[in-house]
Amino acid sequence: MAKFAIFVLLILGVPVTAVTPIQKVIQMLGDMASKGKKEKNVEEVEFAKFKTWCEDVISDKTKDIEAAAKAIEQLNADILKAESDAKVLGEEIDALTASVAGWESDLAEATAIREKEKAEYDAVHLDYSESIDAIERAIAVLKKRAADIPQSLLQLNNDPQIPAKAKALVASMMQVQQNLKDQESSLESFKDVLAAPEANAYEFQSGGVVTMLEKLLHKFEDELFAVEKAEMNAVANYEMLAQKLTALIRDAKDGIAKKTAEKASKLEFAAEAKGELETTSATKAEDEKTLDDTKAECYAKSDEYEKNQKTRSDEVKAIEKAIEIMSSPAVSGNAEKHLPTLAQVSLIQVRELGSGSTRTAAAAFLDKQAKSLGSRYLALAAARIAADPFKKVKKMIKDLIVKLMEEANAEAEHKGFCDTELATNKQTRDNLSADVDELNAAIEEKTAEISQLTTSIKELSDAIAEIKKQQAEATALRQEEKEKNMATIADAQEGTTAVEQALKVLKDFYEGAAFLQGGAGIKEAMELQRAAQANGAPYKGMQSESTGVLGMLEVILSDFARLESDTSTDEDAAQSAYEKFMAEGNQDAEVKQAEVDHKTLAKQNAEEALADLKKDLERTNEELTAALDYYEKLKPDCVDMGLSYEDRVARRKEEIVSLQEALKILTGEELA
Numbered sequence: 001m002a003k004f005a006i007f008v009l010l011i012l013g014v015p016v017t018a019v020t021p022i023q024k025v026i027q028m029l030g031d032m033a034s035k036g037k038k039e040k041n042v043e044e045v046e047f048a049k050f051k052t053w054c055e056d057v058i059s060d061k062t063k064d065i066e067a068a069a070k071a072i073e074q075l076n077a078d079i080l081k082a083e084s085d086a087k088v089l090g091e092e093i094d095a096l097t098a099s100v101a102g103w104e105s106d107l108a109e110a111t112a113i114r115e116k117e118k119a120e121y122d123a124v125h126l127d128y129s130e131s132i133d134a135i136e137r138a139i140a141v142l143k144k145r146a147a148d149i150p151q152s153l154l155q156l157n158n159d160p161q162i163p164a165k166a167k168a169l170v171a172s173m174m175q176v177q178q179n180l181k182d183q184e185s186s187l188e189s190f191k192d193v194l195a196a197p198e199a200n201a202y203e204f205q206s207g208g209v210v211t212m213l214e215k216l217l218h219k220f221e222d223e224l225f226a227v228e229k230a231e232m233n234a235v236a237n238y239e240m241l242a243q244k245l246t247a248l249i250r251d252a253k254d255g256i257a258k259k260t261a262e263k264a265s266k267l268e269f270a271a272e273a274k275g276e277l278e279t280t281s282a283t284k285a286e287d288e289k290t291l292d293d294t295k296a297e298c299y300a301k302s303d304e305y306e307k308n309q310k311t312r313s314d315e316v317k318a319i320e321k322a323i324e325i326m327s328s329p330a331v332s333g334n335a336e337k338h339l340p341t342l343a344q345v346s347l348i349q350v351r352e353l354g355s356g357s358t359r360t361a362a363a364a365f366l367d368k369q370a371k372s373l374g375s376r377y378l379a380l381a382a383a384r385i386a387a388d389p390f391k392k393v394k395k396m397i398k399d400l401i402v403k404l405m406e407e408a409n410a411e412a413e414h415k416g417f418c419d420t421e422l423a424t425n426k427q428t429r430d431n432l433s434a435d436v437d438e439l440n441a442a443i444e445e446k447t448a449e450i451s452q453l454t455t456s457i458k459e460l461s462d463a464i465a466e467i468k469k470q471q472a473e474a475t476a477l478r479q480e481e482k483e484k485n486m487a488t489i490a491d492a493q494e495g496t497t498a499v500e501q502a503l504k505v506l507k508d509f510y511e512g513a514a515f516l517q518g519g520a521g522i523k524e525a526m527e528l529q530r531a532a533q534a535n536g537a538p539y540k541g542m543q544s545e546s547t548g549v550l551g552m553l554e555v556i557l558s559d560f561a562r563l564e565s566d567t568s569t570d571e572d573a574a575q576s577a578y579e580k581f582m583a584e585g586n587q588d589a590e591v592k593q594a595e596v597d598h599k600t601l602a603k604q605n606a607e608e609a610l611a612d613l614k615k616d617l618e619r620t621n622e623e624l625t626a627a628l629d630y631y632e633k634l635k636p637d638c639v640d641m642g643l644s645y646e647d648r649v650a651r652r653k654e655e656i657v658s659l660q661e662a663l664k665i666l667t668g669e670e671l672a
Contacts, residue, residue, distance in 0.1 A: 033319040034412070040312040041416025047305045048424040054298035056431060061291040068284035070605070075277040081594075082270035089263040096252045096259070103252070107245040114238045121231045128224040135217045142210050218511075225554070232558070236565040243569055247576045255583070397659050404656050408649065418638030425631050432624040439617040446610040453603040460592045460599070467589045471582055478578040485571040492564035499557045506550055 030323060033316055033323065034409070036312055036316045036319065037409070037413060037416065040309065040316070041413070041420060043305065043308060043312070044416070044420045045423050047301075048420055049427060050301060051298075052424070052427045052431060054294060054302075057294045058291060058298070061287050061294065064287045065284055065291065068280050068287065071280050072277060072284065074605075075273050075280065078598075079270050079273045079277065082266045082273065086263045086266040086270065089259045089266065093256055093259050093263065096256045100249050100252045100256070103245045103249050107242060107249070110238060110241055110245070114234070117231075117234055121227065121234075124227055125224065125231075128220055128227065132217060132220050132224065135213050135220065139210055139213050139217065142213070222507075229557075233561065236561065240565060240569050240572070244572045244576075247573060251576060251580050254580075397662065401656055401659055404652055404659075408652055414637070418634065421634055422631075422638055425627055425634065428627045429624065429631065432620055432627060435620045436617065436624060439613055439620060443610060443613050443617065446606050446613060450603055450606050450610065453599050453606065457596055457599050457603065460596045464589050464592050464596070467585045467592075471585050474578060474581055478574065481574055482571065485567050485574070488567045489564055489571070492560045492567065496557060496560040496564065499553055499560060503550065503553045503557065506553070
């Protein structure tokens, strides 16, 4: 009030030679209060912006950290699985490598044994062949030179081409001949007693030697056939074993190459995942540091802001309280009463102050200003000046000035509030609108990702089902083929056994029949048989026909052996191919199943993320709607519809100036 009293004195035009300290203090306090309120409002607006920035940074970094944590967890799982798969593949590779080494060792050992057997067979075969050839030549020589058996046997024994076995036999024969010769010498004394004519001893013994050589020849031929048959079986067994081992080695090496490549791929994937994990962990650590720093900074500034606001509020209250005290009658009133020398007013002005012309001029001036500014306050002051006494006019003008000043202060506070709320609300609406757009884009992206994963999972599942179907069909075909091969092998073995039995029966019969012919050879036995039949002797078998039958049976026996060997080889090859097909199918199915599991987990995570995004979108839309509603509430009071805030401040200032001018006209009233 003291401040406004000074204004009134100035408006009235009373010459004032000095301003009292009280008035100056009140003026300074008023300026301080206005400045404090303005700075308080500015700080509120700036802190609102800073708070929005803090919330945005904290929200973004929190989301980034959560996403990084999920990514790190997934990467750790991927690395663990890849390394585990690589380890399993390494163990499988080691096992296959060991198996290959064992199979190669077995093959080398079997090859060495086969080579040794082949060398032994060649030696035995050569031995038998040479013996048979020597015996055949000996028989031929003996038949041509039957009269000189010792000499023939001696030549046979001295022949360097005759094997040791044949030479031993010839030596034995020569000893027999010598014994017979000695016996014949002792029997010459009985020639007269014997009624039969003298026989040719050498000729008779020649037939026995030839017969024995022919039996030995037949025995050697049988043994040679047995050796050849054993060699054939050994060759077939070796080839079957070698083919099986070779197939196993080839398949194992293919598996090693494939598993080695797959292991390298797993390790490469693990290395890439580790690099990504390191990058993601570093980014997460940086985001966590940024989040912690931001929270600390925001907390510190929030605490500082609250303290500053309280301090500013307390300061304004203290200043207003001081103004109230300084403006009270106890201070200002007593100052006016006891300090009259603060304002020197001339006596002429005091006398003119009460004249009617002065009041009329003041009233006219205020009325003119009221019409110019459209101010009801100035119009009211003009009316009062014209009608009321001077003291009432003075009081009214002071009250109007005080009222206008209070309105100015109130509007300034309201303006600060509106600026703060509108700025905060606009920032909130902009941020929420951006969040809605971002969430909608993220929802579309997750929806597309889920759709793609669903399609991939279905394609992989269909592929796995197709693999299982093909394996089932292959298993059925393999079982059918195996049963057929096993039946063929069984038939071949059964046929081999039967043919061997038949061959043995026939050989036993015809060889026995041949020996029954006096120890003669087969050819002689056949001739004797024909002669016996001509003379009506007992039948001893079809020796001539038996030779062809036995040969056919031996061919059939060889065919059965070859059928068994070929079928066994085909069965092993088919089984190896089946096992390879099944192993490759299982591995392919396992890889695809791993992809299905991985993508199923990714789909679940994406669906959970999509649900979270939809919840965030719903909540953000609600917050945006609330912000828009609050803006609509602010618009009537805070958005200028007519005059702007600056225009209202200017007009109010002109009103105050007009009142001051009116008081100037009323000069001298202050001392009345």
